[in-house]
Amino acid sequence: MAGIVGYGAYVPSYRIKVEEIAKVWGDDPESISNGLVVNEKSVPASDEDTATIAVTAARNALKRAEIDPQKLGAVYVGSESHPYAVKPTATIVAEAIGATPELTAADLEFACKAGTAGIQAVMGEVDSGMIDYGLAIGADTSQGAPGDALEYTASAGGAGYIIGKKNTIADFETTYSFTTDTPDFYRREGQPYPSHGGRFTGDPAYYKHVFGAAKGLFEKTESKPEDYDYALFHQPNGKFYIRAARKLGFTPEQYKYGLLTPNIGNTYSGAVPLALSNVLDKAEPGDKIFIISYGSGAGSDGFVLNVNDRIKEVQDLAPKTQDYIDDKNYVDYAVYAKYKGKIRMA
């Protein structure tokens, strides 16, 4: 089965603290922080968007894959904040990294799991022999309406995965998806900010699909939580992630390295790809990783990944996820509002 040949991450350096947002809206920062398990979130600069984030992540992935970009047969960018409604982000990325013109490219959208949907698409094409290598990226500059609870978490970041059969650093054992039509979170054409179903986004949406995919994955692989070295999940906030991990029977030692939301917020399509890149940065040969993404609308993709010996050769070939998380500059709400385009100019 296909595996990961190279991976790369990127998180914008600007941060805004929960306290700063709460101050503007008259919320109690402590109860928000404790309730959501989020301290601060990343903010894209004015000149950063899903395309720039995806390009940086892709370049980092290429450094670790150590392949000629011309060998890429597919580029998929999963996001819910593609800069253009019509015109792909994937072509911008493919051109920027020198992968054009002999390849296929497309944008994907499935709320927060478009990145893992892209990984599955590339896995299929590699396993079928249609292509040798493909690149799947999950990246977002997500939106939260001013004053909405989402504003405390909606952030920016992404990671890319080059998938192939040769020279892998980690190999997929299997993938399993769990999908229904569940309208917990959506944004219609032309709307600047998404709508969400409040508490409906919990049990009938996130948990139902995450647990559904996890159960399917355990059954399909005949495995149990203690068989894994790491477990990581989609993380709209820290609370959902920790509750899901604990309920499935994983220990903090297994799930803590995948939990990035408290320090960078919810990077939407970038969330599970970034969680995985952070784990791969630390992983040892032989480690087994349990992965469940979640996208509103709704569905979860599950993966079991086995790390192999080549991981140690590539970890230092590009900046690590933690490097990006640690490299931070705080902005206040006014600058954040300007960077996020929340100030309407005439």
Added chain:
Amino acid sequence: MRDVAIIGVAQTKFGELWDTSFRQLIADAGLGAIKDSGISGEDIGAMYVGNMSSGLFVNQEHIASLISDHMGLNPVPCTRVEAACASGSLALRQGIITVASGYHDIVIAAGVEKMTDVVDATPAIATASDQEWEAQQGATFPSLYAMIARRHMYEYGTTREQLAEVSVINHHNAQYNPNAQFPFEISVDKVLNSSKVADPLTLMDCSPVSDGAAAVVLCPAEDARKYTDTPIYVKASAQASSTIALHDRKDMTTLDATKIASKKAYDMAGVTVKDIDVTEVHDCFSINGLLAVEDLGFTEKGNGGKVIEDGQTRLDGDFPINPSGGLKARGHPLGATGIAQACEIVWQLRGDAGKRQVDGAEIGMTHNVGGTGGTGTVHIFGRE
């Protein structure tokens, strides 16, 4: 006037019932009560359904027709009754009056609310206050009850911990109620440290947003034993109106509607408050549970916090209150609450309440409030 008995009861689980629609909730409760009573559909003379705001919560009015139709009970006359959070007990009262008058023999009184189809229930709930003088000025129900709480603390030295105890006791009882929304214990610390909603009230002082339905079957007392060995008799049904707006009250810390309705009910039933073995009160916010203890006459005004703190309202206390978990922990699907309270008292008087059973309960009472007390109802039930 004829005496009236309850011969069947049913309540759905209360909670965030994402997979159950408005019509399914009321059908489940209605059919459950019919089954519990042993009557058949053809026996039903009329139905009254309490519901506060199906229009705002699920975009559906004309629910009387929807309900009789969906339950397969056409052409039984069905009537919706509305008095905000007291809608359920008003439907019960309409049913009782109808049977007592001799107009119909078998009547179903039910209540239903589906609140979780909207993201924020607060604006819909706020329509139970005075729109022009309260809601449009920014007052919400938590803030109105917070003002009552603050005044009670100022007038009588009631403490934050005493208010929290109302929620703590409710949660304790709810762990034994399989239909409760929150069947688990909480501590005073948990109440005090939960998110602030409207000072001094925190999240754990407030009843939740809930879906649910409940129903009871009424018949003339003289016929009750044809259907059941354990009929529960309606000994009093009383209702009183008061000012809808809080600022028009002589005393912010007294719900006149509760006081007057309970006095009428005690007279009607020929009992005093000392005769009541078990009570379900309307604790939409912890402060309202405390006011009820005073306004129903269990203790004098100002002493509510103390008797609650002393454990007198616990299951083994002098006057057990809310064995079901109350609005706080059983849940509060607005229109269903008054009927769910009656269901709980029926189970208590039948001796069917399991681990939350109040030993030897012979006489029980329900207390249901609309808004901040614009409507108050008190019902008294007995085994004889």
